[in-house]
Amino acid sequence: MTSTYDDPAARYTYRSPLVDRLRKAGELEVGRLRLLMPPSFGFCWGVDRALAMVQDARRRFGDRPMWLLNSIIHNPRVNDDMRRMGIGFLKGPLAEPGALDRLGPEDVVVVPAFSAAVEEMKLLAERGVEIVDTTCPWVIKPHKRALKYIREGFTTVVHGTVGHDETRATCSLVRHHGGHYVVVHNLAEAEVLAGFLRGRLDARALAAGLHPQATDPDFDPARHLARIGVINQTTMLASESRAIADLFRRALTERDGEERLDEVFRDFDTICSATQENQDAAHAVAGRGPDLFIVVGGYDSSNTRNLARVGDGHGVPAFHIEGPEALESDRIRHRDRDSGRILETADWLPPGPVAVAFTAGASTPDAILGQVVARVVELAGETLAA
Ligand code: SF4
Incomplete structure (x- = not known):
């Protein structure tokens, strides 16, 4: 079955006319409210x-x-x-x-x-x-890259999460084609692998620093880390994937010398920047100095949690909520970023002119974001023009 949904800039499901309007305009004045929307948010x-x-x-x-x-x-x-x-x-x-x-x-x-x-x-x-x-189609690219690594005798290093559907599929593909893999979840785990590549950590320390299922069952670090090629799970932050690849490049340069780097290291150009784009766009909208930043998405969604942290760096009060039911005129129910607890904060919507910025996690339908925006307008005592 083929898809005709080929325009990455379009939205095909769970559309909200209000969010469509905001996406196009970037900003909307509604009475005392100024509603700000980043250029990229929500579903990839x-x-x-x-x-x-x-x-x-x-x-x-x-x-x-x-x-x-x-x-x-x-x-x-x-x-x-x-x-x-x-x-x-x-x-x-x-x-x-x-x-x-x-x-x-x-x-x-x-x-x-x-x-x-x-x-x-x-x-x-x-x-x-x-x-x-x-x-x-963007998931297929790292798959093709991993198969190329196998053909050329490289072990695949995946920047991803053990157990995530996409990384599970990639690892199964590598195993099925007789290759080997290592999954690193973040920069800290990548440092452990880089420590082994530099000869500063032994196999036991390497295993202790990674997830128990981070490698294929036949993986032997002494043999299978001679040549490595990096790919990433597409939902990881592109900036972290690039930092991890740079770390391995430096470690292998130290181990094998600049002149042998091409023989022992492969980088990727298959990165999907959807997650990064949402994050960068959130920074851009928070940088416009809103009075409030409302981030909509599941409490257990890691990309939404990352978005909620964006407000901190800009000194903007940010609230991570799951949907419109979290909003009352006198309080907002939201997830506290540090403790993970669900809190209620009073008097969250100031009187007078207020600029409210919004964004949404990758699993949040526009329809839910639209309900949140409409609820904020209603609680501010304003009315959206038809
Ligand atoms: S994050 Fe990128 S690669 Fe992954 S499903 Fe979305 S668009 Fe495709």
């Missing part, structure tokens, strides 16, 4: 495209049983909508017990934007199910 193109493809597939396959291999995004409202459309889950916390074992040719299975493990794709093929593959 790959996720939006995947959701649009699911809606198409639901129409196209009528009453046939339809399943998501895994959640497309971790958003309760989107998952509820999927269930309302009669779409079940095969894996993850929402999985229907035994459904995976009962799959047959009548079933339609959606592969999510972040792709699937080789073993999962094989199982689907064996069962003869109809596959709707929504894998994001």
Whole structure:
């Protein structure tokens, strides 16, 4: 099944006319309020495209049983909508017990934007199910790069999260093609690997500094770190991925010399900057000096938490909320960045002229952000023009 959702600048699902308006204008005056919107926020193109493809597939396959291999995004409202459309889950916390074992040719299975493990794709093929593959084209690029590394004798180092669907799929691909991998989650773990490359840490210290499932089962650091190539999980911050690649480049230059660097190190040019763009755009809008910064997204969403921290650097009071129900005229319910506790803060909306900036995490539909903006306008005693 092909996609016609090829414009990364467009929004195809969960649209909100109010958010569309704000996205276009960047700013809106509503009575005493000045509403500010960053140029980039919310769903990335790959996720939006995947959701649009699911809606198409639901129409196209009528009453046939339809399943998501895994959640497309971790958003309760989107998952509820999927269930309302009669779409079940095969894996993850929402999985229907035994459904995976009962799959047959009548079933339609959606592969999510972040792709699937080789073993999962094989199982689907064996069962003869109809596959709707929504894998994001940007996710395929690091996969191709990893296969190239294997062909050229390099071990793949993934900047990603062990267990995340995308990294799980990448690691399975590498393993399936006889390659080796190491996953580093952040700069701290990358420092551990760089310490081993420089000969300052031994294999035991390396293993202790990484996630227990960070490497393939046959990984031998003494042999498999002679030549490394780096890729990243596309939802990581691009700036951190680049810093990690630079760290390895320096470590290998120290170990093998500048003249051998090309032989032992490969960098990537496949980075997807969707997450970074949201972060940079949040800095830009917070830098405009709003009185308030409202960040909308799940409390457990790490990219939303990162967005909520942006206000701190600009001295702007920032509130991380999950949706419009968090807002009352006299208080706001939000997640405290340091303690992780859910707090209620009184008198959050000052009287008089107020500039309010907004952004949304990568799993927040525009429709929810739109409800939040409308609620702020209502609580300020103002009315949106039709
Ligand atoms: S983060 Fe980038 S690569 Fe990943 S699904 Fe979104 S658009 Fe695609």
